[in-house]
Amino acid sequence: MKLLYSNILPLSVGDEEETIIDAFNSQAEKADRIDIAVGYVSRAALDELNELIEKNGISEISLNIGMYYIEGMPEGSYHTALRLNQKWQESGKGEIRLIKTFKYHGKVYVFYKNGIPFSAIIGSANLGVLKLEANNRRQYELSAITDSEQEVLEIAEHVNKLKAANISANIKDIVDVPLIQETNTALSGIDLVTEVPTTNVEFYKRCASYASFLLPLKVPSYNERHMDDGKHYTKSNVNVCYAAPRSKRKSRDWYETQLTVAKEITHLEGYPKKNVPFYIVTDDGYWFKAHTTSDGNKQFSAVGDELIMGRWLKGRLAATGLVNPVNDTQTDIDRTGMITREMLKEYGCENLYLKKTGQTAMDEEGNPLDVWMLSFKPTDDTEEGDK
The missing domain is CATH 3.30.870.10 (Endonuclease Chain A)
Structure with missing residues:
Protein backbone atom coordinates (compact mmCIF):
# COMPACT_ATOMS: atom_id res chain seq x y z
CA MET A 1 0.00 0.00 0.00
CA GLN A 181 -31.90 24.37 -5.15
CA GLU A 182 -28.74 25.80 -6.66
CA THR A 183 -28.06 29.52 -6.46
CA ASN A 184 -28.69 31.37 -9.72
CA THR A 185 -25.66 33.65 -9.91
CA ALA A 186 -26.57 35.09 -13.34
CA LEU A 187 -28.35 38.01 -11.63
CA SER A 188 -25.78 38.65 -8.92
CA GLY A 189 -24.34 42.15 -9.14
CA ILE A 190 -26.60 43.17 -12.06
CA ASP A 191 -27.77 46.79 -12.08
CA LEU A 192 -31.51 47.26 -11.48
CA VAL A 193 -31.68 43.93 -9.60
CA THR A 194 -31.68 43.57 -5.81
CA GLU A 195 -31.37 40.43 -3.73
CA VAL A 196 -33.91 40.12 -0.94
CA PRO A 197 -33.75 37.98 2.24
CA THR A 198 -35.45 34.60 2.40
CA THR A 199 -37.82 35.96 5.05
CA ASN A 200 -39.12 38.53 2.56
CA VAL A 201 -39.63 35.86 -0.10
CA GLU A 202 -41.55 33.69 2.35
CA PHE A 203 -43.72 36.67 3.30
CA TYR A 204 -44.74 37.28 -0.31
CA LYS A 205 -45.36 33.57 -0.83
CA ARG A 206 -47.81 33.65 2.06
CA CYS A 207 -49.65 36.69 0.72
CA ALA A 208 -53.12 35.99 -0.60
CA SER A 209 -53.46 36.09 -4.38
CA TYR A 210 -55.37 39.15 -5.59
CA ALA A 211 -54.89 37.94 -9.16
CA SER A 212 -52.81 35.10 -10.58
CA PHE A 213 -51.81 33.82 -13.99
CA LEU A 214 -50.11 30.69 -15.24
CA LEU A 215 -47.73 31.61 -18.06
CA PRO A 216 -46.76 28.61 -20.25
CA LEU A 217 -43.20 28.73 -21.58
CA LYS A 218 -43.25 28.25 -25.34
CA VAL A 219 -40.20 26.25 -26.36
CA PRO A 220 -39.44 23.58 -28.97
CA SER A 221 -38.93 19.92 -28.29
CA TYR A 222 -35.40 18.59 -28.64
CA ASN A 223 -36.10 17.38 -32.18
CA GLU A 224 -37.66 20.72 -33.20
CA ARG A 225 -34.58 22.81 -32.38
CA HIS A 226 -33.55 23.17 -36.02
CA MET A 227 -37.02 23.52 -37.52
CA ASP A 228 -38.03 26.76 -39.24
CA ASP A 229 -41.58 25.95 -40.23
CA GLY A 230 -43.25 29.24 -39.49
CA LYS A 231 -43.51 28.61 -35.76
CA HIS A 232 -40.28 30.57 -35.28
CA TYR A 233 -39.18 28.41 -32.38
CA THR A 234 -35.61 29.50 -32.98
CA LYS A 235 -36.38 33.16 -33.59
CA SER A 236 -38.69 34.36 -30.85
CA ASN A 237 -39.81 34.02 -27.27
CA VAL A 238 -37.51 32.19 -24.83
CA ASN A 239 -34.96 31.40 -27.56
CA VAL A 240 -34.97 34.77 -29.30
CA CYS A 241 -31.18 34.86 -28.87
CA TYR A 242 -30.96 32.53 -31.89
CA ALA A 243 -32.68 35.01 -34.19
CA ALA A 244 -30.65 36.95 -36.71
CA PRO A 245 -28.26 39.33 -34.92
CA ARG A 246 -29.12 43.02 -34.84
CA SER A 247 -25.57 43.76 -35.93
CA LYS A 248 -23.57 41.81 -38.50
CA ARG A 249 -20.62 41.86 -36.15
CA LYS A 250 -22.27 40.76 -32.93
CA SER A 251 -24.46 37.78 -32.02
CA ARG A 252 -27.37 38.18 -29.67
CA ASP A 253 -26.65 37.58 -26.01
CA TRP A 254 -27.62 34.06 -24.89
CA TYR A 255 -29.61 35.55 -22.00
CA GLU A 256 -31.79 37.60 -24.35
CA THR A 257 -35.32 36.33 -23.80
CA GLN A 258 -38.85 37.42 -24.62
CA LEU A 259 -41.80 36.25 -22.58
CA THR A 260 -44.70 36.42 -25.00
CA VAL A 261 -48.04 35.93 -23.27
CA ALA A 262 -51.11 34.72 -25.17
CA LYS A 263 -54.03 37.14 -25.53
CA GLU A 264 -56.27 34.61 -23.79
CA ILE A 265 -54.25 35.45 -20.67
CA THR A 266 -53.55 39.16 -21.20
CA HIS A 267 -57.29 39.82 -21.63
CA LEU A 268 -58.16 38.26 -18.28
CA GLU A 269 -59.27 40.54 -15.48
CA GLY A 270 -56.45 41.70 -13.27
CA TYR A 271 -53.60 41.15 -15.72
CA PRO A 272 -51.02 43.97 -15.48
CA LYS A 273 -51.94 47.02 -17.56
CA LYS A 274 -49.80 47.96 -20.51
CA ASN A 275 -46.79 50.16 -19.74
CA VAL A 276 -47.65 50.43 -16.04
CA PRO A 277 -44.55 49.39 -14.06
CA PHE A 278 -44.68 47.06 -11.08
CA TYR A 279 -42.18 45.27 -8.88
CA ILE A 280 -41.33 41.59 -9.25
CA VAL A 281 -40.07 39.47 -6.37
CA THR A 282 -38.94 36.05 -7.57
CA ASP A 283 -39.30 32.80 -5.65
CA ASP A 284 -35.51 32.59 -5.35
CA GLY A 285 -35.04 36.06 -3.88
CA TYR A 286 -34.51 38.63 -6.64
CA TRP A 287 -36.29 41.99 -6.93
CA PHE A 288 -36.63 44.15 -10.06
CA LYS A 289 -39.07 46.37 -11.89
CA ALA A 290 -41.15 44.95 -14.75
CA HIS A 291 -43.92 45.94 -17.16
CA THR A 292 -46.04 44.62 -20.01
CA THR A 293 -45.69 46.14 -23.48
CA SER A 294 -46.22 45.68 -27.23
CA ASP A 295 -49.37 45.05 -29.28
CA GLY A 296 -52.04 43.30 -27.29
CA ASN A 297 -49.97 43.74 -24.14
CA LYS A 298 -48.20 40.49 -25.05
CA GLN A 299 -44.61 41.21 -23.97
CA PHE A 300 -43.74 40.70 -20.31
CA SER A 301 -40.26 42.01 -19.49
CA ALA A 302 -38.03 43.76 -16.97
CA VAL A 303 -37.72 47.54 -17.13
CA GLY A 304 -34.40 48.98 -18.26
CA ASP A 305 -32.53 45.80 -19.20
CA GLU A 306 -33.84 43.24 -21.67
CA LEU A 307 -31.46 40.58 -20.32
CA ILE A 308 -32.76 40.55 -16.74
CA MET A 309 -35.69 38.21 -17.39
CA GLY A 310 -33.45 35.83 -19.33
CA ARG A 311 -30.80 35.91 -16.63
CA TRP A 312 -33.44 34.87 -14.14
CA LEU A 313 -35.16 32.22 -16.29
CA LYS A 314 -32.18 30.72 -18.12
CA GLY A 315 -29.90 31.26 -15.13
CA ARG A 316 -32.12 28.96 -13.09
CA LEU A 317 -31.85 26.20 -15.68
CA ALA A 318 -28.11 26.69 -16.05
CA ALA A 319 -27.64 26.47 -12.27
CA THR A 320 -29.23 23.02 -12.32
CA GLY A 321 -26.91 21.73 -15.04
CA LEU A 322 -29.69 21.33 -17.59
CA VAL A 323 -28.09 23.77 -20.03
CA ASN A 324 -24.82 25.67 -20.33
CA PRO A 325 -24.69 29.36 -21.33
CA VAL A 326 -23.43 29.89 -24.86
CA ASN A 327 -20.78 32.52 -25.59
CA ASP A 328 -21.71 32.99 -29.27
CA THR A 329 -25.23 31.98 -30.27
CA GLN A 330 -24.53 32.29 -34.00
CA THR A 331 -21.81 29.66 -33.84
CA ASP A 332 -23.96 27.30 -31.76
CA ILE A 333 -24.98 25.33 -34.83
CA ASP A 334 -26.11 22.33 -32.79
CA ARG A 335 -28.35 24.55 -30.62
CA THR A 336 -26.86 23.13 -27.44
CA GLY A 337 -27.92 26.27 -25.59
CA MET A 338 -31.52 26.24 -26.75
CA ILE A 339 -34.14 25.79 -24.05
CA THR A 340 -36.27 22.75 -24.90
CA ARG A 341 -39.46 21.17 -23.65
CA GLU A 342 -37.45 18.23 -22.34
CA MET A 343 -35.32 20.53 -20.19
CA LEU A 344 -38.38 22.13 -18.62
CA LYS A 345 -39.97 18.75 -17.97
CA GLU A 346 -36.81 17.52 -16.28
CA TYR A 347 -36.74 20.70 -14.21
CA GLY A 348 -40.33 19.93 -13.25
CA CYS A 349 -41.82 23.25 -14.37
CA GLU A 350 -43.11 24.16 -17.81
CA ASN A 351 -44.85 27.32 -16.63
CA LEU A 352 -44.21 30.55 -14.80
CA TYR A 353 -46.66 31.64 -12.14
CA LEU A 354 -47.40 35.35 -11.68
CA LYS A 355 -49.24 36.37 -8.52
CA LYS A 356 -50.38 39.81 -7.37
CA THR A 357 -49.54 39.93 -3.67
CA GLY A 358 -51.71 42.89 -2.68
CA GLN A 359 -48.60 44.67 -1.42
CA THR A 360 -47.00 47.87 -2.73
CA ALA A 361 -43.50 49.33 -2.63
CA MET A 362 -42.23 52.83 -3.37
CA ASP A 363 -40.13 53.38 -6.48
CA GLU A 364 -37.18 55.78 -6.68
CA GLU A 365 -39.56 58.70 -7.26
CA GLY A 366 -41.81 57.87 -4.33
CA ASN A 367 -44.61 56.29 -6.35
CA PRO A 368 -46.30 53.19 -4.92
CA LEU A 369 -46.01 50.21 -7.28
CA ASP A 370 -47.78 46.87 -6.99
CA VAL A 371 -45.65 43.90 -5.97
CA TRP A 372 -46.10 40.70 -7.96
CA MET A 373 -44.43 37.36 -7.28
CA LEU A 374 -42.89 35.39 -10.16
CA SER A 375 -42.20 31.68 -9.71
CA PHE A 376 -41.38 28.55 -11.60
CA LYS A 377 -44.36 26.34 -10.98
CA PRO A 378 -45.82 22.97 -12.05
CA THR A 379 -49.34 23.19 -13.47
CA ASP A 380 -50.88 21.33 -10.52
CA ASP A 381 -48.99 23.20 -7.80
CA THR A 382 -50.71 25.67 -5.52
CA GLU A 383 -49.34 28.69 -3.71
CA GLU A 384 -50.10 28.84 0.00
CA GLY A 385 -51.95 32.13 -0.45
CA ASP A 386 -54.17 30.60 -3.14
CA LYS A 387 -55.59 27.85 -0.95
Whole structure:
Protein backbone atom coordinates (compact mmCIF):
# COMPACT_ATOMS: atom_id res chain seq x y z
CA MET A 1 0.00 0.00 0.00
CA LYS A 2 1.33 3.42 -0.98
CA LEU A 3 0.17 6.81 0.28
CA LEU A 4 -1.22 9.38 -2.15
CA TYR A 5 -1.32 13.10 -1.47
CA SER A 6 -2.81 16.42 -2.44
CA ASN A 7 -0.40 18.98 -3.81
CA ILE A 8 -1.21 22.08 -1.77
CA LEU A 9 1.37 24.59 -0.62
CA PRO A 10 3.09 24.65 1.73
CA LEU A 11 2.60 20.84 1.87
CA SER A 12 3.60 20.09 -1.71
CA VAL A 13 4.41 16.58 -2.92
CA GLY A 14 8.00 15.38 -2.79
CA ASP A 15 10.03 13.81 -5.57
CA GLU A 16 9.06 10.25 -4.57
CA GLU A 17 5.45 11.07 -3.73
CA GLU A 18 2.39 10.81 -5.99
CA THR A 19 -0.83 12.82 -6.05
CA ILE A 20 -4.26 11.21 -5.90
CA ILE A 21 -5.29 12.47 -9.32
CA ASP A 22 -2.03 11.29 -10.92
CA ALA A 23 -2.55 7.84 -9.45
CA PHE A 24 -6.15 7.75 -10.67
CA ASN A 25 -5.10 8.72 -14.19
CA SER A 26 -2.28 6.18 -14.34
CA GLN A 27 -4.56 3.35 -13.20
CA ALA A 28 -7.33 4.41 -15.60
CA GLU A 29 -4.90 4.14 -18.49
CA LYS A 30 -4.38 0.45 -17.64
CA ALA A 31 -8.02 -0.38 -16.92
CA ASP A 32 -11.06 -1.33 -18.98
CA ARG A 33 -13.49 -1.07 -16.04
CA ILE A 34 -13.74 1.26 -13.02
CA ASP A 35 -16.01 0.87 -10.00
CA ILE A 36 -16.38 3.91 -7.73
CA ALA A 37 -18.14 4.48 -4.41
CA VAL A 38 -18.03 7.97 -2.90
CA GLY A 39 -20.05 10.17 -0.59
CA TYR A 40 -20.26 13.28 -2.75
CA VAL A 41 -19.77 14.40 -6.36
CA SER A 42 -19.84 17.69 -8.26
CA ARG A 43 -21.04 18.65 -11.73
CA ALA A 44 -17.50 19.39 -12.88
CA ALA A 45 -16.17 16.11 -11.48
CA LEU A 46 -18.94 14.10 -13.16
CA ASP A 47 -18.15 15.66 -16.52
CA GLU A 48 -14.43 15.11 -15.94
CA LEU A 49 -15.04 11.45 -15.11
CA ASN A 50 -16.99 11.02 -18.33
CA GLU A 51 -14.15 12.59 -20.33
CA LEU A 52 -11.57 10.37 -18.64
CA ILE A 53 -13.66 7.29 -19.43
CA GLU A 54 -13.87 8.22 -23.10
CA LYS A 55 -10.21 9.23 -23.29
CA ASN A 56 -9.03 5.91 -21.82
CA GLY A 57 -11.51 3.69 -23.63
CA ILE A 58 -13.11 2.40 -20.43
CA SER A 59 -15.81 -0.09 -21.41
CA GLU A 60 -17.49 -0.45 -17.99
CA ILE A 61 -18.16 2.16 -15.32
CA SER A 62 -20.13 2.04 -12.08
CA LEU A 63 -20.53 5.07 -9.82
CA ASN A 64 -22.20 4.67 -6.44
CA ILE A 65 -23.04 7.90 -4.55
CA GLY A 66 -23.66 7.60 -0.84
CA MET A 67 -24.85 10.73 0.98
CA TYR A 68 -27.46 12.47 -1.14
CA TYR A 69 -30.56 10.32 -0.76
CA ILE A 70 -30.76 11.21 2.92
CA GLU A 71 -29.06 14.63 2.93
CA GLY A 72 -30.43 15.98 -0.35
CA MET A 73 -28.63 16.39 -3.69
CA PRO A 74 -27.74 19.70 -5.38
CA GLU A 75 -29.86 20.18 -8.50
CA GLY A 76 -26.87 20.63 -10.77
CA SER A 77 -25.20 17.43 -9.69
CA TYR A 78 -28.51 15.54 -9.86
CA HIS A 79 -29.35 16.54 -13.44
CA THR A 80 -25.77 16.00 -14.61
CA ALA A 81 -25.79 12.55 -13.02
CA LEU A 82 -29.12 11.72 -14.68
CA ARG A 83 -27.73 12.74 -18.06
CA LEU A 84 -24.57 10.68 -17.69
CA ASN A 85 -26.47 7.71 -16.33
CA GLN A 86 -28.71 7.73 -19.40
CA LYS A 87 -25.68 8.03 -21.68
CA TRP A 88 -23.83 5.19 -19.99
CA GLN A 89 -26.87 2.91 -19.93
CA GLU A 90 -27.73 3.54 -23.58
CA SER A 91 -24.13 2.77 -24.59
CA GLY A 92 -24.01 -0.28 -22.34
CA LYS A 93 -21.10 1.11 -20.32
CA GLY A 94 -22.65 1.23 -16.89
CA GLU A 95 -24.71 3.29 -14.50
CA ILE A 96 -24.93 5.71 -11.58
CA ARG A 97 -26.55 4.46 -8.39
CA LEU A 98 -27.65 6.21 -5.20
CA ILE A 99 -27.27 4.44 -1.87
CA LYS A 100 -30.61 4.63 -0.03
CA THR A 101 -30.33 2.50 3.10
CA PHE A 102 -27.79 4.61 4.98
CA LYS A 103 -25.41 7.53 4.53
CA TYR A 104 -22.33 6.08 2.88
CA HIS A 105 -19.23 8.20 3.37
CA GLY A 106 -16.54 5.92 1.91
CA LYS A 107 -14.29 6.93 -1.00
CA VAL A 108 -13.18 3.93 -3.03
CA TYR A 109 -11.94 3.51 -6.62
CA VAL A 110 -11.40 0.00 -8.04
CA PHE A 111 -9.65 -0.63 -11.37
CA TYR A 112 -10.23 -3.77 -13.45
CA LYS A 113 -8.67 -5.39 -16.49
CA ASN A 114 -10.31 -8.34 -18.27
CA GLY A 115 -12.73 -8.81 -15.39
CA ILE A 116 -10.07 -8.89 -12.68
CA PRO A 117 -9.52 -6.03 -10.20
CA PHE A 118 -5.82 -5.13 -10.13
CA SER A 119 -5.65 -2.00 -7.97
CA ALA A 120 -7.72 0.18 -5.68
CA ILE A 121 -7.53 3.67 -4.21
CA ILE A 122 -9.11 4.29 -0.83
CA GLY A 123 -8.98 7.32 1.45
CA SER A 124 -10.60 10.72 1.99
CA ALA A 125 -11.01 11.89 -1.61
CA ASN A 126 -14.53 12.30 -3.00
CA LEU A 127 -15.07 12.49 -6.76
CA GLY A 128 -14.32 16.22 -6.70
CA VAL A 129 -10.63 15.34 -6.56
CA LEU A 130 -10.83 14.70 -10.31
CA LYS A 131 -11.64 18.37 -11.02
CA LEU A 132 -10.48 20.98 -8.56
CA GLU A 133 -12.74 24.02 -8.17
CA ALA A 134 -12.81 27.08 -5.96
CA ASN A 135 -14.57 25.25 -3.12
CA ASN A 136 -12.09 22.34 -2.92
CA ARG A 137 -8.86 23.76 -4.33
CA ARG A 138 -7.43 24.25 -0.83
CA GLN A 139 -8.95 21.07 0.61
CA TYR A 140 -6.24 18.58 1.45
CA GLU A 141 -6.99 14.90 0.87
CA LEU A 142 -5.01 11.80 1.81
CA SER A 143 -5.52 8.39 0.21
CA ALA A 144 -3.66 5.16 -0.44
CA ILE A 145 -3.33 2.83 -3.42
CA THR A 146 -2.90 -0.91 -3.19
CA ASP A 147 -2.19 -3.64 -5.73
CA SER A 148 -2.20 -6.41 -3.15
CA GLU A 149 -4.42 -9.12 -4.63
CA GLN A 150 -6.13 -9.89 -1.31
CA GLU A 151 -6.71 -6.24 -0.42
CA VAL A 152 -7.97 -5.33 -3.89
CA LEU A 153 -10.39 -8.27 -3.97
CA GLU A 154 -11.73 -7.32 -0.53
CA ILE A 155 -12.28 -3.71 -1.59
CA ALA A 156 -13.88 -4.78 -4.88
CA GLU A 157 -16.26 -7.10 -3.02
CA HIS A 158 -17.21 -4.24 -0.70
CA VAL A 159 -18.13 -1.98 -3.64
CA ASN A 160 -20.10 -4.78 -5.31
CA LYS A 161 -22.14 -5.25 -2.12
CA LEU A 162 -23.21 -1.60 -2.36
CA LYS A 163 -24.94 -2.39 -5.67
CA ALA A 164 -27.40 -4.78 -4.00
CA ALA A 165 -31.07 -3.86 -4.52
CA ASN A 166 -31.66 -3.54 -0.78
CA ILE A 167 -28.88 -0.93 -0.51
CA SER A 168 -28.94 1.17 -3.70
CA ALA A 169 -30.85 1.79 -6.92
CA ASN A 170 -30.21 3.35 -10.30
CA ILE A 171 -30.61 7.10 -10.01
CA LYS A 172 -33.35 7.25 -12.67
CA ASP A 173 -35.50 4.80 -10.71
CA ILE A 174 -35.52 6.91 -7.53
CA VAL A 175 -38.36 9.42 -7.70
CA ASP A 176 -38.07 10.92 -4.23
CA VAL A 177 -34.52 12.26 -4.20
CA PRO A 178 -34.61 15.47 -2.12
CA LEU A 179 -33.13 18.24 -4.27
CA ILE A 180 -31.25 21.28 -3.02
CA GLN A 181 -31.90 24.37 -5.15
CA GLU A 182 -28.74 25.80 -6.66
CA THR A 183 -28.06 29.52 -6.46
CA ASN A 184 -28.69 31.37 -9.72
CA THR A 185 -25.66 33.65 -9.91
CA ALA A 186 -26.57 35.09 -13.34
CA LEU A 187 -28.35 38.01 -11.63
CA SER A 188 -25.78 38.65 -8.92
CA GLY A 189 -24.34 42.15 -9.14
CA ILE A 190 -26.60 43.17 -12.06
CA ASP A 191 -27.77 46.79 -12.08
CA LEU A 192 -31.51 47.26 -11.48
CA VAL A 193 -31.68 43.93 -9.60
CA THR A 194 -31.68 43.57 -5.81
CA GLU A 195 -31.37 40.43 -3.73
CA VAL A 196 -33.91 40.12 -0.94
CA PRO A 197 -33.75 37.98 2.24
CA THR A 198 -35.45 34.60 2.40
CA THR A 199 -37.82 35.96 5.05
CA ASN A 200 -39.12 38.53 2.56
CA VAL A 201 -39.63 35.86 -0.10
CA GLU A 202 -41.55 33.69 2.35
CA PHE A 203 -43.72 36.67 3.30
CA TYR A 204 -44.74 37.28 -0.31
CA LYS A 205 -45.36 33.57 -0.83
CA ARG A 206 -47.81 33.65 2.06
CA CYS A 207 -49.65 36.69 0.72
CA ALA A 208 -53.12 35.99 -0.60
CA SER A 209 -53.46 36.09 -4.38
CA TYR A 210 -55.37 39.15 -5.59
CA ALA A 211 -54.89 37.94 -9.16
CA SER A 212 -52.81 35.10 -10.58
CA PHE A 213 -51.81 33.82 -13.99
CA LEU A 214 -50.11 30.69 -15.24
CA LEU A 215 -47.73 31.61 -18.06
CA PRO A 216 -46.76 28.61 -20.25
CA LEU A 217 -43.20 28.73 -21.58
CA LYS A 218 -43.25 28.25 -25.34
CA VAL A 219 -40.20 26.25 -26.36
CA PRO A 220 -39.44 23.58 -28.97
CA SER A 221 -38.93 19.92 -28.29
CA TYR A 222 -35.40 18.59 -28.64
CA ASN A 223 -36.10 17.38 -32.18
CA GLU A 224 -37.66 20.72 -33.20
CA ARG A 225 -34.58 22.81 -32.38
CA HIS A 226 -33.55 23.17 -36.02
CA MET A 227 -37.02 23.52 -37.52
CA ASP A 228 -38.03 26.76 -39.24
CA ASP A 229 -41.58 25.95 -40.23
CA GLY A 230 -43.25 29.24 -39.49
CA LYS A 231 -43.51 28.61 -35.76
CA HIS A 232 -40.28 30.57 -35.28
CA TYR A 233 -39.18 28.41 -32.38
CA THR A 234 -35.61 29.50 -32.98
CA LYS A 235 -36.38 33.16 -33.59
CA SER A 236 -38.69 34.36 -30.85
CA ASN A 237 -39.81 34.02 -27.27
CA VAL A 238 -37.51 32.19 -24.83
CA ASN A 239 -34.96 31.40 -27.56
CA VAL A 240 -34.97 34.77 -29.30
CA CYS A 241 -31.18 34.86 -28.87
CA TYR A 242 -30.96 32.53 -31.89
CA ALA A 243 -32.68 35.01 -34.19
CA ALA A 244 -30.65 36.95 -36.71
CA PRO A 245 -28.26 39.33 -34.92
CA ARG A 246 -29.12 43.02 -34.84
CA SER A 247 -25.57 43.76 -35.93
CA LYS A 248 -23.57 41.81 -38.50
CA ARG A 249 -20.62 41.86 -36.15
CA LYS A 250 -22.27 40.76 -32.93
CA SER A 251 -24.46 37.78 -32.02
CA ARG A 252 -27.37 38.18 -29.67
CA ASP A 253 -26.65 37.58 -26.01
CA TRP A 254 -27.62 34.06 -24.89
CA TYR A 255 -29.61 35.55 -22.00
CA GLU A 256 -31.79 37.60 -24.35
CA THR A 257 -35.32 36.33 -23.80
CA GLN A 258 -38.85 37.42 -24.62
CA LEU A 259 -41.80 36.25 -22.58
CA THR A 260 -44.70 36.42 -25.00
CA VAL A 261 -48.04 35.93 -23.27
CA ALA A 262 -51.11 34.72 -25.17
CA LYS A 263 -54.03 37.14 -25.53
CA GLU A 264 -56.27 34.61 -23.79
CA ILE A 265 -54.25 35.45 -20.67
CA THR A 266 -53.55 39.16 -21.20
CA HIS A 267 -57.29 39.82 -21.63
CA LEU A 268 -58.16 38.26 -18.28
CA GLU A 269 -59.27 40.54 -15.48
CA GLY A 270 -56.45 41.70 -13.27
CA TYR A 271 -53.60 41.15 -15.72
CA PRO A 272 -51.02 43.97 -15.48
CA LYS A 273 -51.94 47.02 -17.56
CA LYS A 274 -49.80 47.96 -20.51
CA ASN A 275 -46.79 50.16 -19.74
CA VAL A 276 -47.65 50.43 -16.04
CA PRO A 277 -44.55 49.39 -14.06
CA PHE A 278 -44.68 47.06 -11.08
CA TYR A 279 -42.18 45.27 -8.88
CA ILE A 280 -41.33 41.59 -9.25
CA VAL A 281 -40.07 39.47 -6.37
CA THR A 282 -38.94 36.05 -7.57
CA ASP A 283 -39.30 32.80 -5.65
CA ASP A 284 -35.51 32.59 -5.35
CA GLY A 285 -35.04 36.06 -3.88
CA TYR A 286 -34.51 38.63 -6.64
CA TRP A 287 -36.29 41.99 -6.93
CA PHE A 288 -36.63 44.15 -10.06
CA LYS A 289 -39.07 46.37 -11.89
CA ALA A 290 -41.15 44.95 -14.75
CA HIS A 291 -43.92 45.94 -17.16
CA THR A 292 -46.04 44.62 -20.01
CA THR A 293 -45.69 46.14 -23.48
CA SER A 294 -46.22 45.68 -27.23
CA ASP A 295 -49.37 45.05 -29.28
CA GLY A 296 -52.04 43.30 -27.29
CA ASN A 297 -49.97 43.74 -24.14
CA LYS A 298 -48.20 40.49 -25.05
CA GLN A 299 -44.61 41.21 -23.97
CA PHE A 300 -43.74 40.70 -20.31
CA SER A 301 -40.26 42.01 -19.49
CA ALA A 302 -38.03 43.76 -16.97
CA VAL A 303 -37.72 47.54 -17.13
CA GLY A 304 -34.40 48.98 -18.26
CA ASP A 305 -32.53 45.80 -19.20
CA GLU A 306 -33.84 43.24 -21.67
CA LEU A 307 -31.46 40.58 -20.32
CA ILE A 308 -32.76 40.55 -16.74
CA MET A 309 -35.69 38.21 -17.39
CA GLY A 310 -33.45 35.83 -19.33
CA ARG A 311 -30.80 35.91 -16.63
CA TRP A 312 -33.44 34.87 -14.14
CA LEU A 313 -35.16 32.22 -16.29
CA LYS A 314 -32.18 30.72 -18.12
CA GLY A 315 -29.90 31.26 -15.13
CA ARG A 316 -32.12 28.96 -13.09
CA LEU A 317 -31.85 26.20 -15.68
CA ALA A 318 -28.11 26.69 -16.05
CA ALA A 319 -27.64 26.47 -12.27
CA THR A 320 -29.23 23.02 -12.32
CA GLY A 321 -26.91 21.73 -15.04
CA LEU A 322 -29.69 21.33 -17.59
CA VAL A 323 -28.09 23.77 -20.03
CA ASN A 324 -24.82 25.67 -20.33
CA PRO A 325 -24.69 29.36 -21.33
CA VAL A 326 -23.43 29.89 -24.86
CA ASN A 327 -20.78 32.52 -25.59
CA ASP A 328 -21.71 32.99 -29.27
CA THR A 329 -25.23 31.98 -30.27
CA GLN A 330 -24.53 32.29 -34.00
CA THR A 331 -21.81 29.66 -33.84
CA ASP A 332 -23.96 27.30 -31.76
CA ILE A 333 -24.98 25.33 -34.83
CA ASP A 334 -26.11 22.33 -32.79
CA ARG A 335 -28.35 24.55 -30.62
CA THR A 336 -26.86 23.13 -27.44
CA GLY A 337 -27.92 26.27 -25.59
CA MET A 338 -31.52 26.24 -26.75
CA ILE A 339 -34.14 25.79 -24.05
CA THR A 340 -36.27 22.75 -24.90
CA ARG A 341 -39.46 21.17 -23.65
CA GLU A 342 -37.45 18.23 -22.34
CA MET A 343 -35.32 20.53 -20.19
CA LEU A 344 -38.38 22.13 -18.62
CA LYS A 345 -39.97 18.75 -17.97
CA GLU A 346 -36.81 17.52 -16.28
CA TYR A 347 -36.74 20.70 -14.21
CA GLY A 348 -40.33 19.93 -13.25
CA CYS A 349 -41.82 23.25 -14.37
CA GLU A 350 -43.11 24.16 -17.81
CA ASN A 351 -44.85 27.32 -16.63
CA LEU A 352 -44.21 30.55 -14.80
CA TYR A 353 -46.66 31.64 -12.14
CA LEU A 354 -47.40 35.35 -11.68
CA LYS A 355 -49.24 36.37 -8.52
CA LYS A 356 -50.38 39.81 -7.37
CA THR A 357 -49.54 39.93 -3.67
CA GLY A 358 -51.71 42.89 -2.68
CA GLN A 359 -48.60 44.67 -1.42
CA THR A 360 -47.00 47.87 -2.73
CA ALA A 361 -43.50 49.33 -2.63
CA MET A 362 -42.23 52.83 -3.37
CA ASP A 363 -40.13 53.38 -6.48
CA GLU A 364 -37.18 55.78 -6.68
CA GLU A 365 -39.56 58.70 -7.26
CA GLY A 366 -41.81 57.87 -4.33
CA ASN A 367 -44.61 56.29 -6.35
CA PRO A 368 -46.30 53.19 -4.92
CA LEU A 369 -46.01 50.21 -7.28
CA ASP A 370 -47.78 46.87 -6.99
CA VAL A 371 -45.65 43.90 -5.97
CA TRP A 372 -46.10 40.70 -7.96
CA MET A 373 -44.43 37.36 -7.28
CA LEU A 374 -42.89 35.39 -10.16
CA SER A 375 -42.20 31.68 -9.71
CA PHE A 376 -41.38 28.55 -11.60
CA LYS A 377 -44.36 26.34 -10.98
CA PRO A 378 -45.82 22.97 -12.05
CA THR A 379 -49.34 23.19 -13.47
CA ASP A 380 -50.88 21.33 -10.52
CA ASP A 381 -48.99 23.20 -7.80
CA THR A 382 -50.71 25.67 -5.52
CA GLU A 383 -49.34 28.69 -3.71
CA GLU A 384 -50.10 28.84 0.00
CA GLY A 385 -51.95 32.13 -0.45
CA ASP A 386 -54.17 30.60 -3.14
CA LYS A 387 -55.59 27.85 -0.95
